[in-house]
Amino acid sequence: MSQINRLASGGRIDRSKPLSFTFNGQSYQGYAGDSLAAALLANGVDIIGRSFKYSRPRGIVAAGAEEPNAILQIGARADTQVPNVRATQQALFGGLVASSTNGWPNVNNDLMGILGKVGGKMMPPGFYYKTFMYPQNMWLTYEKYIRKAAGLGRAPTENDPDLYDHMNRHCDVLVVGAGPAGLASALAAARSGARVILADEGEEFGGSLLDTREQLDGMPAGEWVAKVVAELKTFPEVVLLPRSTVNGYHDHNFLTIHERCTDHLGDTAPMGPFARPARQRLHRVRAKRVVLAVGAHERPLVYGNNDVPGNMVAGAVSTYIRRYGVAPGNKLVLATNNDYAYKTALDWLDAGLKVVAIADARSNPRGSWVEEARSRGVRILTGSSVIDVKGSKHVEAARIAAIDPHGFRVTSPGEWLECDLIASSGGYSPVVHLASHLGGKPTWQEDILGFVPGNTLGVQARVCAGAVNGVFRLGDVLADGFEAGAKAASETGFGAVSGELPRTEKRIEEPTLALFQVPHDKPTARAPKQFVDLQNDVTAAGIELAVREGFESVEHVKRYTALGFGTDQGKLGNINGLAIAARCLGVNIPQMGTTMFRPNYTPVSFGAVAGRNAGALFEPKRYTALQAWHVKQGAKFEDVGQWKRPWYFPKAGEDLHAAVARECKAVRDSVGLLDASTLGKIDIQGPDAREFLNRVYTNAWTKLDVGKARYGLMCKEDGMVFDDGVTACLADNHFLMTTTTGGAARVLQWLELYHQTEWPEMKVYFTSVTDHWATLTLSGPNSRKLLSKVTDIDLSPDGFGFMTWQEGKVAGVPARVFRISFTGELSYEVNIQADYAMGVLEAIAEAGQEFNLTPYGTETMHVLRAEKGFIIVGQDTDSTVTPFDLNMGWCVGKTKPFSFIGWRGMNREDTLKAGRKQLVGLKPVNASDVLPEGGQVVFEPNHPKPIPSAGHVTSSYMSSSLGHGIALALIKGGLERMGQKVYAPTRDGRLIEAEIVSSVFYDPKGERQNVV
Amino acid sequence: MTAANVYQQRPDDSVKAESPLHHAGFNELAGKGKSGAGVTLREKKLLAHLTLRGDSRDPAFAEGVHNALGLELPAALSLSTRDHVSLQWIGPDEFLLIAPRGEEFAIEQKLRLALGEQHIQVVNVSGGQTILELSGPKARDVLMKSTSYDVHPNTFPVGKAVGSVFAKTQLYIRHTGDDTYELLVRRSFADYIWAWLQDASGEYGLAVEG
Structure with a gap:
């Protein structure tokens, strides 16, 4: 099919560049410069889709963001599918593939159309609630077919090959919209020297000036647009963003702009000189002032059968003629209540086509454009409107009758006029969306019959200009824009600007008549x-x-x-x-x-929202200095916060359980190696450092000598445990605190918070050294023998006691070695400046061969510490557990002279009462059972349901050292129930019986860490 | 001298050292890739980094620092530089000193001597962070993709240094020359930042210096 609706000349298209595209499987041709909608209309494509509820055929109605019907699926491949693209805002490119998002089985022959005709009454307003609610279990079935029939686009099923990114921008003045008001505004702001961003959703700047018949300085308006854009490009501080929709106006003058960088070039972004550029970009703009020059949307009139393809908004018809050289018909009927729509009739005449009649609801219109139409012989029916339309797949005739808008009635039988296009105009609605995004209510302005931006409530630092302000006359729009730009710039500290605005034509423009729904007889x-x-x-x-x-x-x-x-x-x-x-x-x-009105103004792709924070860059991954070694050892990794920690080191054929059993045995029998670098480390200095520790830890620190280390518990004010770790005294006024891996940042913040807000008089400073030190833990009965091969430190039990530290060289590198243990075995934690950790590790690994030195991961660490009953904060605690609940009252300094954080909280009536959940060990009666971690347990399995909970399992493992399952659990009154039984239901319906025992399963006397 | 533990944590230069981006292989990547890259990246690695805390309102503190380093305390959000030593304002009571490799121990001793009995903190953090230098005509664009801070020269002139969000983490950005910036990156985040920077500079072309 040829472009039957393409005019012989005119438009801003490049007729030397024909472009092929397909719509619903059929090939068509358009030109460079076309929108997809323009190209479809040029080819006489009437039916673009089927309607949501009644499945009526629908055609293109508008030419911009307001288009309700031409919502298409775009994409040539499964991985380039984009749903719900407005054909009016999609530039045509060669090879574009588009299809209707609805219409089942197809738009021209739609089964639902028949259903819609007979079943219109099946879907009154509220039909979801009324019709399909019963029987309730059928709802899912109903909905599936309603959705399929109505169609709202298909999400792509394969990964998008394109990339999307974000750009942060700051400016003095952001001008939204590059029509006459926006261009004048940007010009004024730019000339003042301000940093300006001009963003417009269109393919090119100019807005209504790209298709208006009005002239500026006696020249086509497009020439003025080109001149302004050329001048704007000369300012280094001006950023021009075409194809960029300002979609959201958020708090603090933060706005989001969705730029479609390459959507006009092809199915995917074309390769750039170095890499594929972003297909779409979200600009995150912080603007000191915003000029909203967003224009107005023309309203159609509401009359009978006004949805039949061939009914369009008047201004859109002008746009298609003048901008794209497309006339979507031959015989036009225009229905209006205002002067501006007459331009469409004049444009239609200029295209050499027939205007059948103009139905003007006003009784005696005499404006300049009205008179021009009248003088060109157009039949003008005043006091009338289109009240009904004939035609099923396309407009065939319009019925025009006299109406009484105030009485809402038809006053003459009217007549049917043959036509193939009905353009209607019911006035103009300022685009108040962005101005209302922060809750400002738009206010009604009776003289323009539209809502204009209301009070900003002080939350939007913005100026409105042009049609959005209810200013419609072109000369006034330009002046309003220039003034707004100058005002915005001066409010951000820039000087006054001047400049001549182009001369506009003088004419009489008469008011619009209030008419929305046209009465019918x-x-x-x-x-x-x-x-x-x-x-x-x-x-x-x-x-x-x-x-x-x-x-x-x-x-x-x-x-x-x-x-x-x-x-x-x-x-x-x-x-x-x-x-x-x-x-x-x-x-x-x-x-x-x-x-x-809520963001976004028009739909934004998920890709643009996500930006580069996807895939490998979705979340920061933190690595220790020994990562490369772990990878070489075949480690599997576990996420701990943002850290990647070795989880276990499987050998060939081993699963998690086999590897963990082997690693545990190696530590208990010989020596294992753990990368403990992720533990938080905080350097604390100052004369009040020791007293500060007294206040933030539950236990006492007054008597910790230089050279020694101590375990500490930290609580929040409510008395609940929130972190733990070992802190060492490095010098009288100098301590090194360790925290949990996940708690490092929040503990540092906690210390700073208390120092800065509660105890600013205390002389103490905190600095994180987590990343500075790499920590290698050697644990097991052979750890001393191994370490002695690579260090000059005296490791004798007397020279280097438990819970002390020493400085010396390990593998030739200065180190601080702590003798502390999280496994119950003899252990040394070797701290080295991270830059040198790899060399030290390699030396230790070499020296460790004779001891079968075995690297172990977090899973083995968890088992080993659970065998010893050592807690993991965040696993065995959950912010509802006091030190006493953990049976760790020994770690609370009850006689400290100054109180400490949590003391009052843990002494409330509720935290002291009997029957609180307490940490105990659970030993399954059947040795091969492992209790489900996180699962509930009960005391009386035969109790009528619901069975009261006895508590829950916090940690549970198979202990290969002990030959049976072990668990830690928080059990109601658990410490008083030693020897009693609890029962845990499993997913397969079994009941695991377990005995309440001490939480210390292994080496209860703690002899192994002192092995000589 | 304050009662603090001060000791030489760095072995001599014959011992193998791996900076946070050691395994990225900048030396091997140097000179590879298309010419005309808009962004150039190099790691200024294994330098001496010291956190210095003290009361900047106390003239004795400023005097002590000056005596030890020959540097004035930098004003808020700025950087003082002399020879190869820079002092960066981090907060009203916190500064970051960066000096050539291996000087941290001597500098800490000098500072502690000069500041005497004042309440201060000096911490060697050399192993915990590194500097990535980003330069070239498109360096600013890469920063704009990465941080919501306004890096326009009007608000971020040469000599300014700020901490801000960067991608999904935080770091310090130091504006050290017209088209040159330094990113102060924590060791454990270095891989993420390196991956982010490669991605963000992809369209402009990225050259790496060894």
Whole structure:
């Protein structure tokens, strides 16, 4: 099919660059510069999809973001699918593949269309609630077919080959919209020297100036646009962003701009000189001032069968003619209530086509454009409007009748006029979305019959300019824009600017008449369907019904009818819908109010939201200095916070359990090696360091000598344990604190918080040294023998006692070695400046061969410490556990002279009462059983259900050293119940019986860590 | 001298050392890739890093630091530099000193001597962080992708140093020359930052210096 609707000349398209594309499997041709919608119209494609509820054929209605029907699926491959693209905002490129998002089995022959005709009454407003709720278990079935029939685009099923990124920007003035107001505004702001960003959703700057018949300085407006853009490009501090929709206006003048960098170039982003650039980019802008020059959307009139393809908004018709050289028909009927729409009739005449008639609802229009049309012989029917349309797949005729808008009635039988295009204009709605994103309510302005941006509530530092302000006359728009740009710049500290604005034509423009829904000679409920919201199939009758059923709040009407939902968020229909609801309720429009406006203004792809924070860069991964060695040893890794820690080191054929059993045995029998570098380490210095420890730890630190180390528990004010670790006294005023891996940052913050806000008089400083020190733990009866081969430190039991530290060289590198143990075995923790850790590790590994030195991971560490009953904060505790609940009262300094954090909390009535959950050991009666970790246990399995809980298992493992399962558990009154039984249900329905025992399973006297 | 434990933590230069990005192999990557790269990256590795804490409002502290280093205390959000030593303001009571490799022990001793009985903290953090130098005409664009801080020269002139969010973590950015910035990266985050920077500079072209 050739481009039957393409005009012989005109438009901003490049006729020397034909582009092929397909729509619903059929090939077509358009030109460079076309939007997809323009190319479809050029090819005479009428039906673009089927409607949501009634499955009626639908065509293109508008030319911009407000388009409700032409919502297409784009993408040539499974991995490049993009759902719900507005064809009006998608530039045409060669090879573009598009299809309807709805229409089952296809848009021209739709089964649901028949259902829709007979079953229209099946889907009144609220049909989800009314029709499909019973029987309830059928809902899922109903919904599947409703969704399939209605169709809302298909999510891609394969990974997107493109990348999306973010860019942070800051500016003095962000100008939103590059139409006449925005361009003038940007010019003023740029000339002042301010940092300016100009963003516009269109393919090129100019907005309405790209297709207006109005002239500037006696020249086509496009020439002025080119001149301004050229000047703006000369300013180094001006950033120009075409194809960039400002989608959200957030707190603190933070705005998000969605730039479609390469969507106009192809199915995927073309390769750049070094790498593939981002397909889309989200600009995160912090603007000191914002100029909203976002324009207005033209409203269609609401009349019978106004959804038949061939019904369009008047301004869009002008856009297709003048910008794209496309005339979507031959015989035009125009319905209007204002002067501006007459431009469309004049444009139509200029294209050499026939204007059948203009139906103007006003009784005696005499504006300049009206007179120009009249003088060119156009038939103008005043006091009239289109009230009905003939045609099923395309407009065939329009019925025009005299109406009384105030009485809401038809006053003449009217006549049917043959035509193939009906353009309607019901006035202009300022685009108040961004201005309302932070809750500012738009206010009704009666003279323009539209809502304009309301009070900013002090939360938006912005100026509005042009049509969004209710200023429509081109000369006034330019002046308003320039003034707004200058004002915004001066408010951010830049000087006054001047400049001549282009001369506009003088003409008489008359006011618009309030007309939203056009009356029909039948009552609305029985008249032909008068569509208000095309995307959601909401009719005037539906809104009437909603009101009749008691939905009076605009938010309720919206939710009951679906008015304003969907990907277009009711940009075309909302004001008409409000006006109809107001009429039915007998109130005026401002009393009715608008629904909330929320970001985003138009849909944003998930890719753009995620940016580069996806895949490998989704979350920072932290590694120790020994990572490369772990990888070489075949370690499996476990996430601990952001850290990647070796989990276990499987040998060939080993699973987790086999590897852990081997690693445990190696530590208990000989010596194992653990990378403990991830533990938090905080260097504490100052004369009050010791007293500070007294206050933040539950135990006492006054008597810890230089050279010694001590275990400490930390609580929050409520007395609940929140971290633990060993702290060593390095010098009188100098300590090294260790924390849990996951708690490092929050402990440092905690210390700083208390120092800065509660005890600022204390002389103490804290600095994190977590990353500075690498820590190698050697644990097992042979650890002393091994370490002695590589160090000059005296390791004799007398020279280097338990819970002390020494300095010396290990493998030739200065080290601090701590003799502490988390396994119950003789252990040394070797700390080396991380840069040198790899060399030290390699030397130790070499020396360790004769002892079968075995690297072990976190899983083995967990088993070994559980055998000893050592807690892991965050696993065996959960912010509801006091030191006493853990049977660790020995770690609470009850007689410290100054109180400490948590002391009061742990002495509340509730934390002292009997029957609290207490940490105990559980030993399964059947030695091969392992209790489910995290599972509940009960005392009386035969108790009628629900069975009261006895507590829960916090840690549970198979202990290969002991030959049976072991568990730690928080059991109600557990410490008083030694020897009693608990029962744990398992997923396979069994019941595991376990005995309550001491939490120390292995070496209860603690002799092994002192092995000589 | 304050009652602190001070000791030489670094072995002599004959001992093998691995900087945080040792395994990224910058030496092998140097000179590879297309010419005309918009961004150049190098690791200024194994330098002496010391955290210095003290009361910057106390003239005695500033005097002691000056006596030890010949450097004035930098004003908020700035950097003092002399020869190969820089002192960066981190907070009202915290500074970061960066000096050539191996000087940390001597400098700590000098500082402690000069500051006498004042309440201060000096901590060797050399093993825990590294500096990535980012330069070239597109270096600023890479920063804009990575941090919400305004890195325009009006607000971030040469000599300024700020801590801010960077990708999904935090670090310090030091503006050291027209198109040159230093990122102060914690060791454990170095791989993530390196991966992020390769990605962010991909479209501009990235050259690595050994």
